[in-house]
Amino acid sequence: MRSFQILLAAPRGFCAGVDRAIEIVERALERFGAPVYVRHEIVHNRHVVEQLRRKGAIFVEEVEEIPEGAVAIFSAHGVSREVVARAARRRLVAIDATCPLVTKVHREADGMAAKGRQLVLIGHAGHPEVEGTLGQVPAGSMTLVERVEDVAALRLDPGRPIAYVTQTTLSMDDTAAIVAALRRRFPGIEGPRQEDICYATQNRQNAVKALAERCDLILVLGAPNSSNSNRLQEVARESGVASHLLESADDFDPAWLEGVARVGVTAGASAPETLVRELVFTLEEHGGRGVETLDVAEERVQFSLPPELRDEEGSTGN
Secondary structure (H helix, E strand, O other), rough: OOOEEEEEOOOOOOOOOHHHHHHHHHHHHHHHHEEEEOOOOOOOHHHHHHHHHHHHHEEOHHHHOOOOOOEEOOOOOOOOHHHHHHHHHHEEEEEEOOOOHHHHHHHHHHHHHHOOOEEEOOOOOHHHHOOOOOOOOOOOEEEEEHHHHHOOOOOOOOOEEEEEEEOOOOOOHHHHHHHHHHHOOOOOOOOOOOOOOHHHHHHHHHHHHHHOOOOEEEEEEEOOHHHHHHHHEEEEEEEEEEEEOOHHHHOOOOOHOOOOOOOEEEEOOOOOHHHHHHHHHHHHHOOOOEEEEEEOOOOOOOOOOOOHHOOOOOOOOO
């Protein structure tokens, strides 16, 4: 058996927004008792969802599936104003687990719309975060752009102010290219005061780029419907390194190791560290040696819990 080195990306896995969302569900179960209802997957990872389901969380796609008056939690991806209104009509005890960085984008979009700006959203059609952001403003007042090629097809009035916001979990490089195309076509376009792509997405993509300089293969742990996990795989491949997205070590194929001297391992922002440990163990069974961590950035970000779930001492959670 040929041996190879294992390099672990740091940072990887859970971000502050995911930690907060999971803790919100767990604290709601403690405070209100089971069941509590969660609209959409709280984060895009079936392992996390199953763990919470075993504790008493019930996951639904629409608020109409939730009994009137029950506890309802909105996922970390955020929801539209319409969903909030529908929950209120059903007298649900609504708790918002939207990542604060997504909420920041919502506020930006709302503020820009209030100023009469024509809005462009850079993001992926159908993603829950995108649907929630589109739903912050009146229908038809925000146009979605997914690729550089879409910019040429935009039908905006150049005589009116234009502004853009972005989904938080995009590829930094792809987004920069789209923003550059927007600025070329609409030189006066207004952007957010601070980058919308979240710190965790940026850090994890930078860590993958660092892995790519040293590895022949990069394995990304994450769900197939996780935007940030898919972007990590794309970043690796665009760096010229073979890469695969795995939900767990069960998806690992030993054939990927042919001719490989170093394997890099990372995890999307909603993938628990237990999956990383299991994959490392599997790699060691196939000849992996000398596990090393490649530190790129240190993360100390913490987000407060919603006021409904803070303890009497004013704890803000993890």
